[in-house]
Amino acid sequence: MSAISLRVQHAFPGFTLDVDLQLPGRGVTVLFGHSGSGKTTLLRCVAGLERAGQARIEVNGSRWQDDKVFVPTWQREIGYVFQEASLFSHLDVRGNLAFGMKRATGAAREDEIRAMAQRFGIEHLLTRKPDGLSGGERQRVAIARALLTRPRLLLMDEPLSALDAARKQEILPYLERLHDELEIPVLYVTHQIEEAARLADHLVLLERGQVVTSAPLDEALSRLDSPLARDQDASVVIAAEVLDHDPAWHLTRLRFAGGDIHVSQRPLREGQAVRVRILARDISIAMSGDNASSIQNRFACQITGIAPAEDPAQCLVGLQAGGVPLLARITRRAAEQLGLAVGQGVWAQVKAVALLD
Secondary structure (H helix, E strand, O other), X not given: OEEEXXXXXXXXXXXXXXXXXXXXXXXXXXXXXXXXXXXXHHHHHHHOOOOOOEEEEEEOOEEEEOOOOEOOHHHOOEEEEOOOOOOOOOOOHHHHHHHHHHHHHOXXXXXXXXXXXXXXXXXXXXOOOHHHOOHHHHHHHHHHHHHHOOOOEEEEEOOOXXXXXXXXXXXXXHHHOHHHHOOOEEEEEEOOHHHHHHHOOEEEEEEXXXXXXXXXXXXXXXXXXOHHHHOOOOEEEEEEEEEEEEOXXXXXXXXXXOEEEEEEOOOOOOOOEEEEEEEHXXXXXXXXXXOOOOOOEEEEXXXXXXXXXXXXXXXXXXXXXXXXXXXXXXXXXXXXXXXOOOOOEEEEEEOOOEEEO
């Protein structure tokens, strides 16, 4: 059931935003697109920081804007995390967290502050001022403060864009927990497909203020008519579970609905849920599963669609393995020589797998 209803239509200077979205009431919805696509503008409209001329914004049954109503930002039950942490420099970490909690409840409870600090691994930083924190630590404080306001909706505007690669890897595991730990929805803005692949449950692709795709992540990435499928780094993301480890070969075996996947051994517990990203260019197609090959990851599939790629020498092949969508990019010559057709049973051979952990 959708809990976020967004109908926004407005011409901003040099830019027109026109979207109509019904979004999930839980999990992470990523607003994805290139700079200038309207991601941040839409987020600011949801927050009430921008006032669109024609809009209907409703969250969990509360109407925040329509033709007659405009709820100001401070009355919208949101947590907002910006690109920069925007912490109060005169307050230590505890003071910043307490500010967020006081905004919501009128009082700050030490036990709840410490519990939130522990959740984000910042309990040892409570007495430090913001200028004594790394970029990743500051953002973790900012997210914790936003959640202590007890929002009905968490808005995150490219929270990793100001961080270097090491700090991004530091904070990503905390962001990944938002899927399972939060009962509220999250709107997350990014232009990095790697972030979307790791964090999104639902993906909205924006171009020039228009919605191109709005769908669950696996569907959005695998649709042949989506610009994401035509990108050189086109990929799918599948949910898998750690099955076991093979120390003799230094491999970890994962299982998803379409079969087993072997990856380099990782320190993961058996039964742990993981995400796997597979690039379209790393999938080849075979007519049977018994041919000798160095490629160990193979899945029985059915072809769901064939479409031209941007490179005229190539084509895109949509596949399903146990109901899980996959995407392959192969040469048109190979497709013709194999006689590929929609509905046909084939085998997908996966040359490389990226475990998103």
